[in-house]
Amino acid sequence: MKVEMRRYTLKEGAKEAFQEVFLGVIVPLRRALGFKVLGAYWLSEREFLWFVAHENFEEAEKAYYEHPERKKVNPAQYIEAMETRFVEALPL
Numbered sequence: 001m002k003v004e005m006r007r008y009t010l011k012e013g014a015k016e017a018f019q020e021v022f023l024g025v026i027v028p029l030r031r032a033l034g035f036k037v038l039g040a041y042w043l044s045e046r047e048f049l050w051f052v053a054h055e056n057f058e059e060a061e062k063a064y065y066e067h068p069e070r071k072k073v074n075p076a077q078y079i080e081a082m083e084t085r086f087v088e089a090l091p092l
Helices: 015-032 057-066
Strands: 002-010 036-042 047-054 079-087
Touching: 002 015, 015 036, 015 047, 047 057
Parallel strands: none
Antiparallel strands: 002 047, 002 079, 036 047
16 A cells, blocks of 8 residues: 655645645545545644555546546645655554
8 A cells, every 4th residue: 555645834824724625525535536544633733744545546646636526626725835755654
């Protein structure tokens, strides 16, 4: 399973609106397309970190961004900066 870390710095005052879109659209749609949302965390009022995984990440990611429900929202309007990278889990 491929795991991606996504870290966002939100625009000033965007926390509530972003969280509404994240919980109301992004998470349910990702799950419907077979993604596993492994965790989501507020690091501060404007910093948000989450982890998402999928067996066929690139293919599923393409389907996610092309999905009509995803096209109805624009979470980027709340994001000032974004860092994404794939991570490798340490077997425990």
